[in-house]
Amino acid sequence: MASTDQRAAPVERRVAALEQAFVERNLVRTEDVDAVVHNAEENWVPENGARVVARAWTDAGFRRRLLENGKAAVTELGLAMPPHHKHLVVLENTPTLQNVICCTLCSCTAFTIIGLPPGWYKDFEYRSRLVRQSRTVLREMGLDLPDEIDIKVWDTTTDTRYMVLPVQPEETIGWPEDRLREIVTKDSMIGVSRLEAPYR
């Protein structure tokens, strides 16, 4: 999208300028930037959270530890969170409860676990409307919840991060963990979709 400043250099030139200034001062090398880009694209992916969910569905002890202290529990699976994500609260959906997360002030997510936030999550529409029109927004996004399902919205305003533990679809009970991982989506861990019938 265009900047309002008509004289502004194109945004890609501005990014390149900042990077060049850093490189010229030996603050970073181009390879360092490449490495961070690669790490973001390869490692901050929802497959991490899918492992967490599949383990919680199949291991009652892990599920209990995850709900008590999410950040400690995910380290059991070799997953890490950055220093400013000090606490991970896992929100358990039930047949009568939908949890959904947002960040009205910016874009916070547990990105090392559930993946970087999608574009719509950072857009003004979702940020402004989810807290006030939760059921309507979810319906617009394809999740049409009956009135019997209560909605809890979680606005990420501190160093706490949240993820939703979706309800396990009945027909997948007894599946091995690696197969369960395949059905868990980023959207289900944000809380804008459900995995079980009739919602999926």
Next chain:
Amino acid sequence: MDGVHDLGGKQGFGPVRYAEGRAVFKAPWEPRANALYGLGVRLGIMNMDEYRHAIERMDPRHYLSACYYERSLTGFATLCVEKGVVTREELEKLAGGAFPLALPSAEGRPNAEPRQTFAVGDRVRVKNEFVSGHVRMPGYIRGKCGVVVGITPAYPFPDAAAHNLQSQDEPTYDVAFDSQELWPQAADPATVHVGVFESYLDPAE
């Protein structure tokens, strides 16, 4: 800061532009902008609170017209200039054009004194305070009552940390608000949870 970034509950926006599996990055410069600010935090140029506030104090027209990663770039570049890491002239020369930055910051503030601790189940009221610097209290909960449902370890106090002031870390409380108390007769029924710093809270009467 009652800026345009404080979007929760604002009206007039259209449908969420949703598509399942929509790409996180849509141009090659976006992950590079994201990586640069991440490296800036790692280099100790700024903390996350300073970074958030630098984005918030962008000119409102620029904030609303820039995409997410342009805001990220603008906030980070502003701090690099303010802290003397680079100059604006140098950036503009390298970019071959103007490099819009955020506007100057108001003052920060220390933790509230005294502060009261709360327990799960306590009914609390968010103070009716107006903070010109950085604050992590969305405007839609100002003066509103809710119930504590969770307590966290102590975190850096953003109202001070964003302005590079010394302060005490303090716990935050996940507070449950009834959407009908936040926007009477003008919201879908739901419970809205916000993480609220201890300094922002009083016991409810």
